[in-house]
Amino acid sequence: MTGASQDVRRRAGWLPAEQAHLESWLRGQRERLAEREPDQELHPAVAAFRDLVEGDPVLRMQANEMIAQVPTSRQYAERHLESLDELLALVDEVIRSAPEYGDEQMVMTPLDGVLDWTKATPAGFAFYRDPRVNAALREILDSWCTFLSSPMSADVIVDTPSGWRSDAARRAVGMDQFQHDPDDPHWGFSSWNDFFTRRFRDGERPVADPDDDAVIVSPCEATPYRIASDVHRRDEFWAKAEPYSLDELLAGDESVDAFVGGTVFQAFLSALDYHRWHSPVSGRIVRAWVEPGTYYSEADSQGSDAAEPTLSQGYLAHVATRAVIVIDADDPAVGLVAVVFIGMSDVSSCVIGDGIEPGARIGKGDELGYFQFGGSTVCVLFGPGVVESFSLEAIPQAPHEEPVLLHVRSHLATARRREEQPG
Template sequence: MSYGASSSGSAPSARGMVGTGSSCSSRTTVVVAAIVTSTGPLSAVRKARNAGAARIASRTAFFISAIRTPDASRYVLSCTVICSTAASSAIPRTGDATDRTACRGSVDRDGEERLRGGRRRGVRGARADYAARVTSGGLTDVRGPDGWLPKCQDQLESWIRGWAEFGLRREPLHPVVEAFRCLIDGDPVLRMHAHQMIEQVPSGGDYERRRLESVEQMLELIDALLHVAPEFSSDLMVIVPFVGILDWTIATPAGFAFYRDQRVNDALRDILKAWSAFLSGPDSRSVLTDGESGWLSSEAREAVNLDEYQYDADDEHGGFASWNDFFTRRFRDGRRPVAGADDSAVIVSPCEATPYRIASGVQRRDDFWAKSELYSLEDLLAGDETVEGFVGGTVFQAFLSPLNYHRWHAPVTGTVVRAVVVPGTYFSAADCYGADASDVTVSQGYLAHVATRAILLIDADDPAIGLVAVVFIGMFDVSSCVFAEPIVAGARVDKGDEVGFFQYGGSTFCIVFEPGVVEDFAIEAIPKVARETPTLLLVRSRLATARAKKTAPEAG
């Protein structure tokens, strides 16, 4: 990982600064956050890193990261150490001088393997770093996307540092990341925006420090993510790691322009496809275990209500072929019955989601990018020829957290008129929200119009319902909107039938009704106001009831 060398060529001077000890597991442990500052060139800092690793490798688990100071005058070498109480006595305490010559030595084989495994342990290391920082009171609480990223800014920054390690870069970059690098380098405007979005500080006080230092670092972190699946954590969940890395850049003036460029989105599409390919392969099952960070651990099973789903408790990976297979797991039979199975007027929820918004009298074209989050049917439905029939109608929107069920179901019985996936943006956000724009819980209305989405049009058998449009929208890391194989124009669907799924991550959906169709919405479908506990609308439960169609009186 190249940060460039400072102007000084002197050997690094180091100073140990150790945080307060903290018990972070059932074992007797102490967490030590050791910071080494250097005014030397990158090569000298690398030597200091290796020397420090040699000193602690035989007795500890650790991860090491580096951050360049804003004025580029030095590097901050951060080493988070987890060791036994006895071994901790060998680590210098705050204010103790640490002579680099005293740390001279090479990393032994076991230590080197731990060092190379540091990236895989980024989340676990960050959790330990967070535990140390809690005791020193250095945390700033901010609200993150619910269930997507840690709600504490310092937790997320610790996670980022767990990935930004010296000497762990893959050579060469994955072809899709290399193509992205060439795109940025080859276009002066994109190169300008890419550098500016890292340099610009969002308006607001939630961003204490810069997470990314260079475009090169950003690309290397993206490259690293292509080879890992998300781990489970009760306190430091980073379920959308691309957002974890990029969200600072998303909410900047240059970032708004960069992530709306079609060429950038084409490159990001290829990157996310490559990651999805890994998540669909057997190597992604490394996190499908009953270990501490595994999705089959007792804590994880409770968090995702795994007992409600189909899985093999006797198999080490739960019977899942891949991470994506786990993510799109199905409910056990009978867990989600179809509401109003014999009543065609009952419209069911196509997804298991939290209600977000209900809008009536929607227009053909409106300012969907405004903070009022108006729906623009022509854009939402990608210019479909049926748009005019929905003008003046109703839109219901709800969002799925990463831990929700991610398959889609037909809201009504009828005939499929159209099923199409519309390419769109991947990390674009509504700039009207400023620094909060990267929070997917506030950009959903905007994303419904510009993000990659699957549009399903069903002509309901019940004439009181008529044509229904369901739009399934992938948000940020999520780009794979997949229709089930039988879902094509002319196909018949019964209410509650499976029609497709989101392949990884959180997402949102909209269902659009023609004017005068909805009599009322279920209580569970009504969005909660601020500070109220949100309601989870179960898939295939009642979403709304259609108004009975009036019949003309008989003559005579």
């Protein structure tokens, strides 16, 4: 089963569903820039990014060309950016605040909103793959993440039309499912990131069949994107069909052999949903690490037809910054399971939880870590012949169908019983 043709960022609510709403938001950002002091200095991380680009002739050429070129992946009613200076000023403006709520124009990944124009241009494809660019972007994102973890960032958790305590936002988030203090001005959250990584109330997401090791559960609250079988050790993950390539997906880990010919399940997380990770099986942690990668790179194979929405979901699983956790399941019929938590767009932190280290015991449904802010996606890898079936909720929907949210710790798949294993 292949992934549906869709612009995942819009389907997941990271960017507005309508391009016109994103363009309206950008006009608002420019109005904010007009109110700034003319001599206001750029944030040090943004200034360092500027110096990198302006100090290298190839990067300066690519940066200016990706603004001048017109993206081919979407229909644009107006030009988003006029110059590199404007891009830098918009980035600087974004990282000084936290995302606000909006019924139509909500941009949950504001840096992605600013960079959207540039990412799907020929020059942009090359620019965002440069390791130096990604190192500079990492500094910008880390600086922003520091702000989003500060008390000042909680100022958007208020009862105003653009605040997260508004009735509309409360309904959109489903806040009654989550732990919070209704009497506190900020619901008891110390920062935006504290709100973003909120926890469910006890009993909200029970573990499916906790005593049956053959029942594998969803590691995230996410919308199914793809199920791929007979995956290869190495494949052209950058191609339009987005095949999975295990060597790159697992960053060359020695566990790759266990998954050749097996199955990959991938799902993406909505901007408004729960962003903590949980173990799909009971077992022992074999390895757990964060693999550095890109932040805003897209697959140019997906940008050649303006009538076809951008994909890049499978591509990003191989190149984006991601946390990889390999688990040796208690059920020998399941064997090794790998879970890859991929940071996308404005994510700057994939945080592996305390104690999730080689040799540690983990129960099915136990917490593994979390994303700090932004768009994200997850892959679960199984060896050949392990999965007997996937639950109906785990089957990806066609793009014209209403997406089905797979609840965290709910039934993802059923493994073949040991006596049913081939060979």
